[in-house]
Amino acid sequence: MGVSASFWILPSQRYLLQKLKTCRYNVSNPFGTNEMRQKMEYEHDAPDPIEEYFLPREKVSFISVEGYQQVKLFRSVKDKGKPWVLFLHGLTFYTDICAAFLNKLSRKHNVLSFDWPGVGGTDPSRNDVYTPQELLSFAEKVIEAAEPGLPGRGLSIVGHSMGGLMSLILATHYLKQGFDIKNVIMLAPAGVKVHKWMTHRLLTTPIIGPILNFIFKRFPDTTAKRIVYETRYNFHYMPRHMEEALWEPFKKSMLRDTRVTAARTLAFAQFPWENHQELFVELDRSKVNAIVVLAGRDVTIDTPATEHFLRTKCSSISIQMYPDYTHDLVACNADVIAEYISAVLP
DSSP: OOOOGGGGOOHHHHHHHHHHHHSSSOOOTTSOOHHHHHHHHHTSSSOOOGGGGSOOGGGEEEEEETTEEEEEEEEEOSOTTSOEEEEEOOSSOOTTTTHHHHHHHTTTSEEEEEOOTTSTTSOOOGGGOOOHHHHHHHHHHHHHHHSTTGGGSOEEEEEETHHHHHHHHHHHHHHHTTOOEEEEEEESOOSSOBOOOHHHHHHTSTTHHHHHHHHHHHOHHHHHHHHHHHHGGGGGGSOHHHHHHHHHHHHHHHHTTHHHHHHHHHHHHTSOOSOOHHHHHHHHHHTOEEEEEEETTOSSBOHHHHHHHHHHHOTTSEEEEETTOOTTHHHHTHHHHHHHHHHHOO
8 A cells, every 4th residue: 555745745835845846946935036046046157067066086985984884985185284174964965965065165175074874875873873972973983984083183173954063062072072173164053943844843743743653664665755855945946057967866865775764754853953052152162263154044944043042142153144045055055155164264
């Protein structure tokens, strides 16, 4: 017996998704308009060469760490004598989707990045455990295996969305150990308040949640397709040529092992996305150069709530606002964000 994806879609959400299918870029507020799309594309001086949207093969490798037989790694060395930049991607936009950003950043900096467990080219977590503690442990092992002693060599940490929250967690963890962390740049980070995806909200709703949990486990193929469909609108904000290059590889990657995608979705529905204010305050008191970059049209992170908290409680953390940008600015506005970060870092 099959289960239709429409079973999970509320009328309002079905209308939005139908708009996305029939009218690709003219979607209703707050997701943007044709004018915003054109404005964002105008900010690119010229279309990037197609190779800019893919990671160079010579900079990609696969390593093994405890608990993970395969971890996909991006490692680019510009100058061995200079500090490194560690980039942590978000929930689903793994390193391949952030290739334009990583390529631009690595023109001026030594850059290290990797795929989180269960997405891109990295094995899933054993027993489908995806908690901040598991991700922190994973990151520590990968960093040490890829570049031994890196946290003690003037490391700068950059993270987007979930990776922004993990940048905060990793940085404060390293600082407690006395490591030399120079900069922490969080791009549209989770941690204060978020707008959960419809699927995540339903999975944590009494009565409905347990039913959906059963369906997700019982019908992983349908579940994975639903998640990919829900992610589709994120690609509409990319420059058109970038979207065309990345959408199909992303879809194939997410549907390669539907059981993993479904299990990962269930786990991250329970992830503590909010209420990490104490860690922001802790980072603020450390006097490390910390910056939070926010997007004015973000429908994932609650930008007003995050900005208000930081301005009232974390006076040492700088805020950079891009009013017209959406949540996935690291991919959709790779050139602007990479240039901004390069100007901030030594």
